[in-house]
Amino acid sequence: MNRPVAIGIDLGGTNLRTAIVDLDGLIVARSDQPTLADRGFEAVIADIVASVDALIGGASVDRGSIAGVGLCTPGPLDLREGRIIHAANLPGWTNVPIRNALKERLHLPVALENDGNAAALGEYRAGAGRGNDPLVMLTLGTGVGAGVILNGRILHGHFDNAAELGHMIVVVNGLPCPCGQRGCLERYASADAVVRRVLDADQNRDRHGAVNLSRDREGAVYPSREGERADVPLRAEDVAQGAVAGDPLCRRVWDEACLYLAVACVNIQHAFNPAKIVLGGGMSLVGKPLLDGVRKFLRAQAWSLHDDVPAIELSSLGADAGLIGSAALVLDLR
Amino acid sequence: MNRPVAIGIDLGGTNLRTAIVDLDGLIVARSDQPTLADRGFEAVIADIVASVDALIGGASVDRGSIAGVGLCTPGPLDLREGRIIHAANLPGWTNVPIRNALKERLHLPVALENDGNAAALGEYRAGAGRGNDPLVMLTLGTGVGAGVILNGRILHGHFDNAAELGHMIVVVNGLPCPCGQRGCLERYASADAVVRRVLDADQNRDRHGAVNLSRDREGAVYPSREGERADVPLRAEDVAQGAVAGDPLCRRVWDEACLYLAVACVNIQHAFNPAKIVLGGGMSLVGKPLLDGVRKFLRAQAWSLHDDVPAIELSSLGADAGLIGSAALVLDLR
Numbered sequence: 001m002n003r004p005v006a007i008g009i010d011l012g013g014t015n016l017r018t019a020i021v022d023l024d025g026l027i028v029a030r031s032d033q034p035t036l037a038d039r040g041f042e043a044v045i046a047d048i049v050a051s052v053d054a055l056i057g058g059a060s061v062d063r064g065s066i067a068g069v070g071l072c073t074p075g076p077l078d079l080r081e082g083r084i085i086h087a088a089n090l091p092g093w094t095n096v097p098i099r100n101a102l103k104e105r106l107h108l109p110v111a112l113e114n115d116g117n118a119a120a121l122g123e124y125r126a127g128a129g130r131g132n133d134p135l136v137m138l139t140l141g142t143g144v145g146a147g148v149i150l151n152g153r154i155l156h157g158h159f160d161n162a163a164e165l166g167h168m169i170v171v172v173n174g175l176p177c178p179c180g181q182r183g184c185l186e187r188y189a190s191a192d193a194v195v196r197r198v199l200d201a202d203q204n205r206d207r208h209g210a211v212n213l214s215r216d217r218e219g220a221v222y223p224s225r226e227g228e229r230a231d232v233p234l235r236a237e238d239v240a241q242g243a244v245a246g247d248p249l250c251r252r253v254w255d256e257a258c259l260y261l262a263v264a265c266v267n268i269q270h271a272f273n274p275a276k277i278v279l280g281g282g283m284s285l286v287g288k289p290l291l292d293g294v295r296k297f298l299r300a301q302a303w304s305l306h307d308d309v310p311a312i313e314l315s316s317l318g319a320d321a322g323l324i325g326s327a328a329l330v331l332d333l334r
Numbered sequence: 335m336n337r338p339v340a341i342g343i344d345l346g347g348t349n350l351r352t353a354i355v356d357l358d359g360l361i362v363a364r365s366d367q368p369t370l371a372d373r374g375f376e377a378v379i380a381d382i383v384a385s386v387d388a389l390i391g392g393a394s395v396d397r398g399s400i401a402g403v404g405l406c407t408p409g410p411l412d413l414r415e416g417r418i419i420h421a422a423n424l425p426g427w428t429n430v431p432i433r434n435a436l437k438e439r440l441h442l443p444v445a446l447e448n449d450g451n452a453a454a455l456g457e458y459r460a461g462a463g464r465g466n467d468p469l470v471m472l473t474l475g476t477g478v479g480a481g482v483i484l485n486g487r488i489l490h491g492h493f494d495n496a497a498e499l500g501h502m503i504v505v506v507n508g509l510p511c512p513c514g515q516r517g518c519l520e521r522y523a524s525a526d527a528v529v530r531r532v533l534d535a536d537q538n539r540d541r542h543g544a545v546n547l548s549r550d551r552e553g554a555v556y557p558s559r560e561g562e563r564a565d566v567p568l569r570a571e572d573v574a575q576g577a578v579a580g581d582p583l584c585r586r587v588w589d590e591a592c593l594y595l596a597v598a599c600v601n602i603q604h605a606f607n608p609a610k611i612v613l614g615g616g617m618s619l620v621g622k623p624l625l626d627g628v629r630k631f632l633r634a635q636a637w638s639l640h641d642d643v644p645a646i647e648l649s650s651l652g653a654d655a656g657l658i659g660s661a662a663l664v665l666d667l668r
Contacts, residue, residue: 075640076639076640076642085640086639086640132492133492134491134492134496148605150484150489151485155484155606156607157468157606157607157608157642158466158467158468158607158608158609158642159607159609159640159641159642160607161607161640161642162468162604162605162606162607163604163605163607164604164607165604165605167600167604167637168600168601168604168605169504169597169600169601169635170503170506171506172504172505172593172594172597172635177637179637179638179639180636180637180638180639181600181635181636181637182635259506260506263503263506266501266502266503266515267502267503267601267605268605270496270497270498270499270501270502271482271496271497271499271502271601271602271605271606272489272491272496272605273490273491273492273493273494273495273496273497273498274491274492275492275493301503301506301515301516302514302515303501303511303513303514303515304513304514305410305420305513305514306409306410306419306420306493306495307493308410308491308492308493308495
């Protein structure tokens with residue numbers, strides 16, 4: 001197996017994904033495991049190294065055919081020094097020199113990138129954004145990540161912190177965000193925000209009110225479906241389904257999420273003027289209710305002055321966009 | 335005079351400015367006249383040609399030393415075909431082939447650009463934005479224009495309509511904009527918007543209320559200063575001065591303008607991550623109350639997660655930014 005491949009690593013607060021990616025952007029071998037970040041930096045680095053070594057051994061890949069390792073994590077990052085400055089979902093990880101730590105242990109070139117940026121590169125090179133430049137991607141998960149591809153390259157800006165579009169202010173003096181701002185897009189339109197807003201509203205009224213939620217003995221909240229107790233915690237998907245089914249609270253929260261996403265898309269239109277905006281991340285698994293909602297509000301919010309409203313499409317790489325985009329940092333996908 | 339020069343033309347709804355600009359971005363000769371756009375396209379083209387010919391003759395410039403003509407106008411434009419698709423301030427000018435019309439009559443290469451983009455290029459090459467990449471400029475005038483310089487070039491996007499940041503939505507379902515959207519930045523933070531909001535509010539209450547306004551026999555509105563009748567119509571500068579002096583209505587309108595400009599700057603920060611945002615256009619002549627206001631609200635609105643808040647500075651080219659930037663389209667300023 002001598003065709004060049006790359007190692008992609010997507011290091012999130014919850015999951016650590018590792019994969020060997022080929023020139024076509026296809027995953028040859030992969031490993032998914034929990035990050036367990038509270039064990040500290042060295043333990044996670046050891047997991048990454050073990051995972052990469054196991055993948056290489058298992059797939060019988062010649063080390064000489066590995067172009068390098070691409071790693072994406074939540075930001076902000078110091079790209080010049082290869083450090084994680086601060087990662088909200090990796091507690092205690094402040095100013096950690098992750099690029100050099102991996103380079104020394106893996107004996108391979110390592111590229112570090114923001115996870116939203118890597119996902120955008122993945123969709124641009126091997127997914128729903130192929131052939132679109134500029135390309136803007138929003139990843140709707142715990143927060144709202146983003147990436148912008150311009151002239152074939154990731155937009156970094158002066159401080160290496162461009163395309164943090166989840167912190168676009170969509171409601172002046174709106175809901176407080178841990179980032180220190182108020183009214184950030186991700187307070188309304190991330191998977192976590194949608195779930196939290198339903199739960200918060202429901203606690204403030206009759207438990208059997210607009211949305212039927214039950215609690216188990218540990219106090220976790222579940223949506224009750226058709227009189228039965230559901231066996232999974234409330235997800236953004238449940239809120240979307242509730243909205244489609246006509247539940248008033250779900251509808252209000254879901255519509256607001258779609259409205260603010262549409263407003264963000266208008267602002268992205270007037271900033272970057274892309275032909276397409278790709279929606280990815282966990283909440284994009286909702287599919288049609290997300291696309292329908294964002295497109296409906298976009299038509300209502302966008303100007304009529306010029307026919308340059310971007311198309312809104314779902315990620316085609318799904319949860320693997322960051323993984324494949326990370327590999328694309330060190331390997332020119334075809 | 336054989337050093338290369340360029341002709342810059344800034345064609346606005348009110349003023350037609352023409353200049354010869356040298357390699358240092360300095361204006362060698364200039365002509366300012368009213369556009370009088372309602373006379374139609376051919377009459378304005380004839381004015382432009384006469385003005386350019388007069389400038390060239392008056393400055394004794396060898397035609398062989400003229401690198402070309404750069405022209406900026408309000409958009410949207412068809413840059414590939416060199417047409418004005420539609421210009422809100424040039425009534426009836428729809429789909430006019432201005433680039434070819436000038437090229438045929440002037441026998442010089444002609445470049446066409448959006449006026450906000452040209453102003454940004456001017457500040458980047460010869461003004462307050464020198465050495466800053468990315469650079470974002472907002473021009474606060476009749477509306478709010480904008481331009482973004484990335485990797486040394488004007489950002490155009492897929493539809494050639496990027497950096498229309500005056501139509502960023504800052505208030506969801508806010509004031510209606512002629513563009514068809516609601517809550518656009520320029521409805522709150524342009525020179526015209528600031529004046530209009532004071533006049534509208536004042537008409538709804540006692541004429542001698544919070545702001546002292548008088549009307550002349552033709553019905554034009556003037557601010558009364560220290561008991562005297564002012565001899566100029568209300569300008570954004572008057573509103574800013576009223577705000578500084580403690581007039582409650584002026585203060586509310588001016589503070590809102592600065593607040594929404596600051597919110598736009600936060601959103602620009604998270605989109606392009608520039609080190610600097612330059613404020614230009616007529617309203618930037620207000621100076622300190624504008625800078626102080628935007629900086630104050632920016633500190634309050636911006637995140638604390640990362641030290642990447644852009645510096646806010648005033649244009650150094652003032653009303654000539656578009657003129658000099660237009661020349662820079664065809665001449666590499668030093």
